[in-house]
Structures are given as structure tokens and as C-alpha cells.
Amino acid sequence: MFYLFLSILCSASIALIFKYTENTDTNRYVITSANYFIAFVTSLIMIVYRRLLDGVVREMPFIDDVALFMENDQHILSPYSSIIWGILIGAVAGIFFFLSFVYYQKSVRDSGVGISGTVAKLGILIPMIFSILIWREFPTSVQWVGILLSLVSIIVINLSKKSIKTFDFKPTVLLLFIFGGMAEFSNKIYQKYALNDYKDVFLFTIFFVAFLISVSYTVNKKAKVKLSDILTGFAVGIPNLFSSYFLILSLDTLKTSVAFPIYSAGSIVLINIGGLLIYRERLAPKNQLAIAMTIIALILINI
Numbered sequence: 001m002f003y004l005f006l007s008i009l010c011s012a013s014i015a016l017i018f019k020y021t022e023n024t025d026t027n028r029y030v031i032t033s034a035n036y037f038i039a040f041v042t043s044l045i046m047i048v049y050r051r052l053l054d055g056v057v058r059e060m061p062f063i064d065d066v067a068l069f070m071e072n073d074q075h076i077l078s079p080y081s082s083i084i085w086g087i088l089i090g091a092v093a094g095i096f097f098f099l100s101f102v103y104y105q106k107s108v109r110d111s112g113v114g115i116s117g118t119v120a121k122l123g124i125l126i127p128m129i130f131s132i133l134i135w136r137e138f139p140t141s142v143q144w145v146g147i148l149l150s151l152v153s154i155i156v157i158n159l160s161k162k163s164i165k166t167f168d169f170k171p172t173v174l175l176l177f178i179f180g181g182m183a184e185f186s187n188k189i190y191q192k193y194a195l196n197d198y199k200d201v202f203l204f205t206i207f208f209v210a211f212l213i214s215v216s217y218t219v220n221k222k223a224k225v226k227l228s229d230i231l232t233g234f235a236v237g238i239p240n241l242f243s244s245y246f247l248i249l250s251l252d253t254l255k256t257s258v259a260f261p262i263y264s265a266g267s268i269v270l271i272n273i274g275g276l277l278i279y280r281e282r283l284a285p286k287n288q289l290a291i292a293m294t295i296i297a298l299i300l301i302n303i
Helices: 002-021 028-049 062-071 079-111 113-122 125-135 141-158 161-165 171-193 196-220 227-250 256-279 285-301
Strands: none
Touching: 002 227, 002 256, 028 079, 028 196, 028 227, 062 079, 079 113, 079 171, 079 196, 113 141, 113 171, 113 256, 125 171, 125 256, 141 256, 141 285, 171 196, 171 227, 196 227, 227 256, 256 285
């Protein structure tokens, strides 16, 4: 649970940094590219510092190693295969990471912030459902109550009467849900079958691929590059990297169906508390209710 708390803390800090810049003239595409750049560079430094690739030998062909976990889902890949697995899954995840960002922007334009925020956070249903169906990670009855409470708190804190009344379903909302959920699910896919010692390779690949796509997208948009946007991206990139880093570690000890709703709802709670303490923002009654529900959910899930 400690690693999950660190992941939530990192995730919330991303939103609080963006909140600091929301009233300034910023270019989100430049910020996103800078964020991915510092994240993959930091991952690379960690790989070199920890000398992760030293002494890795090919014990068996990668395909044969994968065949073993196809037969037995408790099988863990060898160091060599874990690195290959991290590169393959990370490359796909990098695409999902970037697409979730793009479709969040499009969804905000088409359906508003409230709907988009709710759908983005509820993307955690994808790793939850898959982990139950594929790996039979069933929560206890009490944990189910906590999970449902945390999901309801996400809806309560993001939605308003206005956003519900003006909601007109658009394909962008569905794509946001799918891409965001698959980006989160990639963390579980890596953690389930590979050695956590090589998670830095997985994270490096995610952010390197996302950076390449983001830069090309930014160039096509002919975005104006400002130093302030680059520095903001750097500030966001570190917690963005470590939110996934600690989330992967937490999945070693927590069921996916438990970790993800707490990760999502807990982030929202910390964002609201941070907004109150740092920016002196008033907590709306519905936000207070959602925070109370999340705290109760945490207690129930940990029983």
C-alpha cells in the first residue's frame, strides 16, 4: 500500500503543476513532449546507473519463454526475456499513452471537462475487468463495497448537473476510455509476466515512443516553443514517470481490481486537498462527499 500511496502522490502532483499554469498562455503539446523527454531520459539514467543490462544472457529463445507463461500464468520471464517483453509492451503502451492525451483534448472540446475527466478516470475499469477475467483476481465482498464506493466518488467529483444535461455521446469519449484504460493496463501486463528489476527498460520504452510521436505531432501543429512550457514539461515528467514506477511495484502485492480504483480515486482526493491547501480553492459540497467516500473505500479495501 505504501508504493500505491507514492504513485497516487505523484499522479496528483501532475495535476497540481498543471493547475499552476492553467491561467497562463501555455502550449500543451510542447509541455507533453518535454514531459516525455525528461521521463525517458531519467529512465535511461536509472538503467545505466543500476547497470541493468550488464551480464544479461539469453537463457532460452524469447518465444519459448513466452510459451511457458502461455501454459502457466505464474511463470516469470527470464532477465533477457523480461527486457524484450518490456520493449515490446512499452512500445505499444507509449502509443496508448499519447493517444489518451490527444483524445482527452478532443473529448474536452466535444463533451466538456466534466464528462472527459470522468471517462478518463473510469478507464481503470479496463485493467480491473481484464484482471478478474484473465487472472481471476477477485476482491473480497468487503473490498467490492470499497471499490464501488471509490468508483462512485470518481463520478461524483467530476460530474455536475450541467455536464450531464449537455452531454451528447461522441466517439471521442469511447476512444478516450479505451486508450486511457489500455495505457494503465500495460503496467499490469508488464508486471504480471516480467521481472520488476527491469521495469526501467519498460518505462524508458513507453516514454521514448510517446516522445517521438509527440514531437512529430507538435511539429505538424507548428507549435510555438517557449522555455516556460519546456520547464513545465520537465516538472511534470518526473512525477509522471514515477507514478507508473510505483504503481508497478504496488501491483506485486495488491490485486489489480483493488489497486486501480484506489489509485484513481485517491489521486482525485489529493488533487482537491492540494488545491485547498496550496491554491486556497474552496471544496464544493460534492467534492467533500467524494473525499469522505474515498476514505471509507480505503478503509474497506484494507480490511
